[in-house]
Amino acid sequence: MPRLIKRVWAAALMLGCLSALSGCAGNGPPSVDTPTPLPGGATPTGSPGPSLDDIQQTIFSVRCLSAGCHNANDRQGDLVLEPGESYANLVNVLAFNTAAAAAGLRRVLPGQPDQSFLIIKLTTASGLEGSRMPLGAASLADSDIAAIRAWILAGAPGSSAPTAPPTATPTDTATFTPSPTATNTLPPTLTPTGTLPATPTVTATHPPTSTPTTTPTPSMTATPSLTATPTVMATPTFSTLSTFPQIQANIFDATCLGSGCHNATDRAGGQVLEAGRSYAQLVGVVPQNPAAAAAGMLRVDPGNPDNSFLLTKLAMASVFDLRFGSRMPLAQAQLPAAQIEQIRAWILRGALPNE
Numbered sequence: 001m002p003r004l005i006k007r008v009w010a011a012a013l014m015l016g017c018l019s020a021l022s023g024c025a026g027n028g029p030p031s032v033d034t035p036t037p038l039p040g041g042a043t044p045t046g047s048p049g050p051s052l053d054d055i056q057q058t059i060f061s062v063r064c065l066s067a068g069c070h071n072a073n074d075r076q077g078d079l080v081l082e083p084g085e086s087y088a089n090l091v092n093v094l095a096f097n098t099a100a101a102a103a104g105l106r107r108v109l110p111g112q113p114d115q116s117f118l119i120i121k122l123t124t125a126s127g128l129e130g131s132r133m134p135l136g137a138a139s140l141a142d143s144d145i146a147a148i149r150a151w152i153l154a155g156a157p158g159s160s161a162p163t164a165p166p167t168a169t170p171t172d173t174a175t176f177t178p179s180p181t182a183t184n185t186l187p188p189t190l191t192p193t194g195t196l197p198a199t200p201t202v203t204a205t206h207p208p209t210s211t212p213t214t215t216p217t218p219s220m221t222a223t224p225s226l227t228a229t230p231t232v233m234a235t236p237t238f239s240t241l242s243t244f245p246q247i248q249a250n251i252f253d254a255t256c257l258g259s260g261c262h263n264a265t266d267r268a269g270g271q272v273l274e275a276g277r278s279y280a281q282l283v284g285v286v287p288q289n290p291a292a293a294a295a296g297m298l299r300v301d302p303g304n305p306d307n308s309f310l311l312t313k314l315a316m317a318s319v320f321d322l323r324f325g326s327r328m329p330l331a332q333a334q335l336p337a338a339q340i341e342q343i344r345a346w347i348l349r350g351a352l353p354n355e
Contacts, residue, residue, distance in 0.1 A: 016289055049154045050147040052087060059144050060086055062135050067319070068268075073289060074325050076135070076260070076268055079107070091156050099128035110156040113149040120149070120176060130266050131259040162205040171259055242342040243355045248275055251339055256327050268330070269301070282310060283351050291323035302351040305344045314340050 060081040065071045070081040072336045079097045080089050090108040095101050095117040105117045113119045121133045122145055132139065151157075216221050240246055252273040257263045262273040271281050282300040287309040301307040309324075314335055316327040327334065349355070 049150040052151065052157065052159055055151055056083055056086060057147055059140065059148065063137070063140065068330045069135065073291075074269060075288060076264060077130075078270060087158050091158075096267070097128075097130055108152055110154050111153060113152040116152050119149060119152070128265070135260045139216050231350065238345070238349065238355075239342070242345040242349075244279065244346060244351070244353055247346060248278060248344060251335065251343070252278055255332070255335070258329075261330065268343070279353050289324055300347055305347045308347050311340070311344060311347065314343065 002060055045133065060070075064081045068074050068080050069076050071116055072080050072082055072085070080086070091106075091110060093107045095105045095107055097117065100117045100120070105115065105120070108118050117129075123132070134140070158311060194338055251355070252262075253275065256273045260266050261268050262271050264272050266279070272278065273281065283298075283302060285299045287297060287299050289309065292309045292312070297307050297309045299309050305352045306312050312324060313328040316324065319327050321327075329335070346352075
């Protein structure tokens with residue numbers, strides 16, 4: 001009996017130890033998931049970057065569409081940044097600037113802000129890249145440039161505005177219920193039928209009287225012949241200052257080739273007024289301005305100053321016109337009346353390249 005008690009006691013002691021060891025060997029409380037780090041050590045934040053819609057509304061539409069800039073009329077640098085057009089004019093589009101195009105730069109290269117000409121123009125542009133943007137105004141805030149950089153780095157996605165799916169409009173099905181047909185229960189009305197007496201025909205017994213016809217005798221009327229009086233046109237004044245070489249040297253070279261203007265790099269309005277190129281860019285050329293082109297104007301219409309858009313842009317009474325854009329030269333004092341008159345006289349004489 002004592003031996004049996006010892007065996008029971010040993011078995012109980014062993015079960016107790018095993019139970020204790022089982023409790024110590026557990027995995028403990030469940031672990032908390034740790035976010036997987038992104039390449040480069042960054043962790044996902046869950047918040048999207050700036051969208052094209054944000055940049056359009058707060059930067060492009062506010063800072064880039066004023067007179068003489070990137071609106072649909074002036075098209076500075078052949079670039080339009082208006083809503084609905086900015087994306088197609090920026091993303092993967094070869095830069096218009098000669099040096100940048102030669103280097104293969106795109107205006108916006110998705111994922112690579114430092115290789116995007118837009119960032120260069122907003123931050124470090126000088127010399128061959130032209131002027132820093134916005135032209136003639138304060139630079140963009142660092143936060144605005146950072147927003148554009150983040151948008152490009154994210155792949156330069158397009159508009160994030162959701163497109164609502166079309167909603168099916170239920171079509172009412174009209175049920176046609178025929179109206180009851182009224183039945184006439186009244187007895188039919190009899191209409192008496194009668195034969196009217198014939199109307200006697202009266203026959204005239206006297207011959208008809210003829211009326212003589214009088215033929216008028218034509219009268220001869222002398223028609224005086226008209227002699228056209230020639231219109232006397234004013235002879236355009238001539239001075240050496242109103243010849244094209246002098247206009248090039250004294251006006252175009254001195255006033256129109258500054259940064260952001262009509263030089264071969266910036267090509268404002270798609271026009272170059274440098275010596276050797278200006279004549280072919282002006283005479284007989286349709287302007288880019290839509291209103292002027294629709295009116296049939298030319299940049300220079302030989303013999304017709306009033307149809308020459310060059311003269312219109314120089315002689316505008318206000319600095320900006322809703323149809324024709326900004327007065328030239330942009331952001332400068334208007335040309336002296338004497339110089340405008342020299343250009344008018346040159347056009348009136350036929351806009352010759354040399355006299």
